[in-house]
Amino acid sequence: MEDVDETLGTALRRWRDRLSPADVGRIARAGRRAAGLRREELAELAGLSVDYVVRLEQGRATHPSAQVVASLARALQLEPAERDHAYRLAGLLPPRDGTISTHVPAGVQRMVARLGEFPVGVFSADWTLLSWTPAWAVLIGDPAARSPAERNLVRAVFATGPRGLASWPVLNDGDGLNRALVADLRTALVDHPADRGLTDLIAELRVGSAEFARLWDEGAVGRHVSARKVIVHPQVGEVTCDCDVLTVPGCEVRLVLYTVAAGSADAEKLEFLRVTNGLSADGSAPSLRGPFPTP
Structure with a gap:
């Protein structure tokens, strides 16, 4: 059973915080405050608007499409089990066996x-x-x-x-x-x-x-x-x-x-x-x- 306090927004913030800029090919500039990825960087990597990422993390966007979740999973470098967890938090079924995977290790x-x-x-x-x-x-x-x-x-x-x-x-x-x-x-x-x-x-x-x-x-x-x-x-x-x-x-x-x-x-x-x-x-x-x- 999913943790009752766990939402897609809290999971996205946790996964974003654990990535460093170097993990996605960015240079950490002097004076950077964020230890992980900024929302703007995640939005760019996933091909989404910054506003939409903010609404997802704040729980104001509650029904992302499977394509959006797949893009976020790739951008956040999620493992397969984490990707499936993201799908479930979004109210979607994870990709089933027999379908082409879009997961990039x-x-x-x-x-x-x-x-x-x-x-x-x-x-x-x-x-x-x-x-x-x-x-x-x-x-x-x-x-x-x-x-x-x-x-x-x-x-x-x-x-x-x-x-x-x-x-x-x-x-x-x-x-x-x-x-x-x-x-x-x-x-x-x-x-x-x-x-x-x-x-x-x-x-x-x-x-x-x-x-x-x-x-x-x-x-x-x-x-x-x-x-x-x-x-x-x-x-x-x-x-x-x-x-x-x-x-x-x-x-x-x-x-x-x-x-x-x-x-x-x-x-x-x-x-x-x-x-x-x-x-x-x-x-x-x-x-x-x-x-x-x-x-």
Whole structure:
């Protein structure tokens, strides 16, 4: 039975207080009073408005959506049991077995925070972008400006229209990437047969993309390999990067990491983007973004 004095607001404050700025890739400035994360920092990390976080902690917002709770759990680096506790405090059922997890282990989050110099994106098993470094937002475009559906890489590769590659300025790698993505979705469907979002995505692409339908019906198999990718940026033009896909044993998330050779013209372009967008040398953002929409 839950503690009668425990609310989602008290739990959020407790979890926020235990995180240090370094845990989320921030620099603790001199004179900082808060030992843990500020509400403003939690709001930015979770993609929420500061006012909404305040209302949650004060108990004035009592019915957050499952998407909001999942975002807060990732931002606060909760363990699975703590994440489930947050869902219950919000009056929601925790994610059930057979569905794709959006949980990013705390160790992975700390590692990504320390890779702030590089564009890094963290993806779930269905290739939906879960979190990213400021350098990723500068190079690829701020994912916070896209809907959750538009943050799915498979949809971006195969779909046409506004959800397609127009929102991801990475030139398509062709059949190799396509086969690997289709194979990943097939594996995810075996592992998560009860995930409605995954089955809907597959059904959508089988109808909307002849290429996806062909590869799916063929039983395409493939694997991700290190590759060169060209990113077309509106400020600096083409940036050629080495792309690596990293996996974590015992965890479903994938890390996509873009790097360039030191001293190259592409490195100069990335440095220019970091400086002009206000990122420090380690890729961290010195000021908060906003405002964010209230759910």
